[in-house]
Amino acid sequence: MDCLTDRRLTGVMSPTQTPERxxxxxxxxxxxxxxxxxxxxxxxxxxxxxxxGGTRFDWADETTWRPALRGADAAYVTYHPDxxxxxxxxxxxxxxxxxxxxxTRRLVLLSGRGSAPAREAERALADSGAEWTVxxxxxxxxxxxxxFLGDAVRSGVLxxxxxxxxxxxxxxDDIAEIAVAALTGDRHAGQVYDVTGPRLLTFGDAAAEIxxxxxxALQYVPISFDEFxxxxxxxxxxxxxxxxxVDVFRTVLxxxxxxxxxxxxxxxxxxxxxxxxxxxxxxxxxxxxxxGRR
Ligand SMILES: NC(=O)c1ccc[n+]([C@@H]2O[C@H](COP(=O)([O-])OP(=O)(O)OC[C@H]3O[C@@H](n4cnc5c(N)ncnc54)[C@H](OP(=O)(O)O)[C@@H]3O)[C@@H](O)[C@H]2O)c1
Numbered sequence: 001m002d003c004l005t006d007r008r009l010t011g012v013m014s015p016t017q018t019p020e021r022x023x024x025x026x027x028x029x030x031x032x033x034x035x036x037x038x039x040x041x042x043x044x045x046x047x048x049x050x051x052x053g054g055t056r057f058d059w060a061d062e063t064t065w066r067p068a069l070r071g072a073d074a075a076y077v078t079y080h081p082d083x084x085x086x087x088x089x090x091x092x093x094x095x096x097x098x099x100x101x102x103x104t105r106r107l108v109l110l111s112g113r114g115s116a117p118a119r120e121a122e123r124a125l126a127d128s129g130a131e132w133t134v135x136x137x138x139x140x141x142x143x144x145x146x147x148f149l150g151d152a153v154r155s156g157v158l159x160x161x162x163x164x165x166x167x168x169x170x171x172x173d174d175i176a177e178i179a180v181a182a183l184t185g186d187r188h189a190g191q192v193y194d195v196t197g198p199r200l201l202t203f204g205d206a207a208a209e210i211x212x213x214x215x216x217a218l219q220y221v222p223i224s225f226d227e228f229x230x231x232x233x234x235x236x237x238x239x240x241x242x243x244x245x246v247d248v249f250r251t252v253l254x255x256x257x258x259x260x261x262x263x264x265x266x267x268x269x270x271x272x273x274x275x276x277x278x279x280x281x282x283x284x285x286x287x288x289x290x291x292g293r294r
Pocket of ligand 1: 025026027028029030031032049050051052053057058059060078079080081082083084110111112113137138139140143147
């Protein structure tokens, strides 16, 4: 049996004390920023690890890993460019082993649902001997606002190769809350949280929710993966990165993730944020304003 289909994996280390110094990889990104903000009130030192962050960390340059980890008790791990990319497991495994060797025992990995390479990365994390937690995420609701679909949404036309596939969009705030609970508390060691929002929506449904919340007329236009690849090329995305992105989307946008879980409740003791609530809050914060006020 694939041990990662289980909610608990074997080989978990005994819990440690609450960490004092935490490295947040991708700490200026969608989830990392939220994790770092929450941690700031809870631990003595939060290191923003990224290529341009306060603590230099680059997945493409292993020499940056050890200095970034030095003295840290815990780390939030987001892999770039994508946890579904073929290089993810090798890099996450090597990073996790280095972390454990240097005394950074508690590691929380942001993973993705329905992806074999992501599953391998989870396994590599578990095999490292770390006190680990996996947050295996659905599509972020925030992709439509601050994320990579934001410009399309603001243009009024969301052309995307998702057909009528249903997705349980999850709020990055829920992910961050779980990650912080796992980084600062003992109860989440050895857990895989397969997190979803509370409802399945098509991308057309999501566009309708955003239209309602923001008072705009957003149109969702399903396109083919080849059309999407051509758009990425036109917008200057390098060929290899574009091919990898299209591969990941082709894999996870086939309906395999159209399944709800109660893992947000299991982790936090409260239900997951609904997409309509996300959309209302993002609209109020100006996510889809086009007059420069967002
Ligand atoms: N979006 C989704 O719906 C979704 C769903 C499930 C899983 N995921 C996974 O979530 C992860 C992305 O997390 P996120 O969305 O929170 O972050 P994000 O917003 O995509 O990431 C941006 C952050 O990563 C840093 N970064 C970029 N390249 C880097 C590199 N080579 N080395 C170190 N840091 C780098 C950026 O800072 P600098 O520019 O300063 O380096 C920034 O802090 C990916 O592994 C993705 O597969 C995403």
